[in-house]
Structure formats: C-alpha cells, structure tokens
Amino acid sequence: MPRAATTSDVFNAIAEPRRRDIIDVLARNGDQAVGSLVVTLRLPQPAVSKHLGVLRKVGIVSVTQRGQQRLYRLEAKSLQPVHSWAKTFERYWTQQLDRIKLRAERTASERAAHAPKPAKKSAP
Amino acid sequence: MPRAATTSDVFNAIAEPRRRDIIDVLARNGDQAVGSLVVTLRLPQPAVSKHLGVLRKVGIVSVTQRGQQRLYRLEAKSLQPVHSWAKTFERYWTQQLDRIKLRAERTASERAAHAPKPAKKSAP
DNA sequence: TTGACATATTCCGGCATGGGCATATATTGC
DNA sequence: GCAATATATGCCCATGCCGGAATATGTCAA
Numbered sequence A, B: 001m002p003r004a005a006t007t008s009d010v011f012n013a014i015a016e017p018r019r020r021d022i023i024d025v026l027a028r029n030g031d032q033a034v035g036s037l038v039v040t041l042r043l044p045q046p047a048v049s050k051h052l053g054v055l056r057k058v059g060i061v062s063v064t065q066r067g068q069q070r071l072y073r074l075e076a077k078s079l080q081p082v083h084s085w086a087k088t089f090e091r092y093w094t095q096q097l098d099r100i101k102l103r104a105e106r107t108a109s110e111r112a113a114h115a116p117k118p119a120k121k122s123a124p
Numbered sequence C: 001t002t003g004a005c006a007t008a009t010t011c012c013g014g015c016a017t018g019g020g021c022a023t024a025t026a027t028t029g030c
Numbered sequence D: 001g002c003a004a005t006a007t008a009t010g011c012c013c014a015t016g017c018c019g020g021a022a023t024a025t026g027t028c029a030a
Helices: A017-029 A034-041 A045-058 A076-087 A090-094 A099-110 B017-029 B034-041 B045-058 B076-087 B090-094 B099-113
Strands: A061-066 A069-074 B061-066 B069-074
Touching (some): A017 A069, A034 A045, A034 A069, A076 B076, A076 B090, A090 B076, B017 B045, B017 B061, B034 B045, B034 B069, B045 B061, B045 B069
Antiparallel strands (some): B061 B069
16 A cells, blocks of 8 residues: 555645645735635646645645635644644754663652753764 | 655655654654564564665664664654744644634734734734 | 636546565574 | 574555646636
8 A cells, every 4th residue: 555645644744845835825924815825836726726625635724715716724733733743852852862861861850850960962 | 746755855754654653662662673663563574674764764763783683763853844844833723823813812902902013914 | 698717626647655575685693 | 604583675566646737617797
C-alpha cells in the first residue's frame, strides 16, 4: 500500500508544500477566495481547488459562499495535533540536552535542585 | 509530479504514521537497535529498516554501530521546523477565538475603553 | 434566456511510495 | 575458513498521488 490517504490524516495533508503555502496565506491574510489564492500563489486554479478540497476534507479549512466566490477560512485548531506532537520534542532543542542528560536532570529534580545546572552540550 | 520526495522534506517524512511511531519510541525509550524497534512496533524488519533509512536521509535519526547492531538515535532538533510552523497557529486555539470573535472582542474593548488600539490586523 | 465570471470536477499519464519477499552485506564467534 | 546473527537492499506490484487540460457546475447581471 502507498502512503495513507492524504484526506484522512492531518500530517499527510500538510505534507504538501503547496498546501502549507495555502495555510500560511490564509493565516496571514485572513479568509480568501480561490481566485485570490490563485493570484497570490501563482498556481493554476484547478490545482488550488484540489488542494483546498483536501484541506477541507481534513478540516483544516472551511468554506463560505459569498456571491459567486467561495471564501476559505483556516480552521487552525485542526493543526493542534501537529503542534502537540512536535511540542513533545521541544525540550530537546530548547535546552541542549540529550537523553542521558535528561535522565540526570530528572533524577536531580527529584531531590530538589541544589547546584546550578551544568551547561554542557554535545554539538554535531 | 507526485508528492515531494519523502527523503527531502521533514514534513513528508513524518507523514507516515509508522515513522512517527518510530520517532515516538526513540524519544520515549532512547536509542534503539533495529531489532528492538521490530519487536516493539511489531513490524517486519525490512519495513523498519526502510523507514529508518528515510528518517536518516532527512536527518531525523542518526546511526551508530555497536557490535553487529546499529543504534538509531533521534535527532530531535530536525523536528524544530515542524514545531515552529505549527506554533505559528498556536494563538488561534490558545485563546479560544476564531477570527470573528477576535474582531468582535477588539471592537467591544474599543467601545468600552474608548481608547485607540494598535490596529495590527492585516500585516503581510 | 444568454453570457460572463468563479470554482469544482473529471479524465489522463507519470511516478514515487510502501508492503512483501528474497537476498545481499556486515559483524561476531568458532 | 564457516556459520550465525543483525541489518540493509533489490525487486515486484498495487495504490494513490499530483499536475495538466478540458469540461462541468454554480452564480450573478442584463
């Protein structure tokens, strides 16, 4: 089997750079009609519509009809799983710790911190 | 053209659930040999090796040889772009506001306080 | 209605992808 | 050397992806 369907997983939906571009534009400029996105991103209209279709099925965007245009809105909370997942690893780069030091720190925190934290890292 | 190569884009690499599983296991249990991952994830060994290959090409994991095994280590900082990108939208769910409520609230506070507020709505 | 405009959908082709299986390549120990 | 273990790789196949072009649907105005 190939990759999991892009229309069923948020992680898959945002795997496409173009779709992330669309998301970024919607976040920065607010709700946008398809035509605006076509102009902004300089993509063929069918491509934009298709990408929006994927994003809509996953719930990343929602649509509202206004005249003969359709306004697409970013539903940012659908991206929360991505943030939560990535945030899990935040500590790894926030403090320059690898796992060994992490364990040491956790152990140290059990008996309260007396000494200042050793600043040491293993850079590539 | 199909999707961008999974070996060139972090977002694409983490689009596979199995690969996220591998990442999670490495984060939770520390460096792991391929055989351990095979047992933990209950996947065929070639599948694990292939996924690890993708993750390695993108820089999400690194390898160290130990005896006849190969220890894979999570290079979490390679996931920082994902976190940064997703964090951009954090405010949308942190304050439980969508764009409409955001405007409404801003209008209400203007009306109540009668004080000029910095208008920073549409800034490209 | 007709026509202009905005967007969606359908077809197609090329192709990377991931799974399964067999096999190749280390590395170690005898 | 040989065998055993640990991992990687090559091959095949089915699936679904993305882009492109044409076309269909929908909406407004006159």
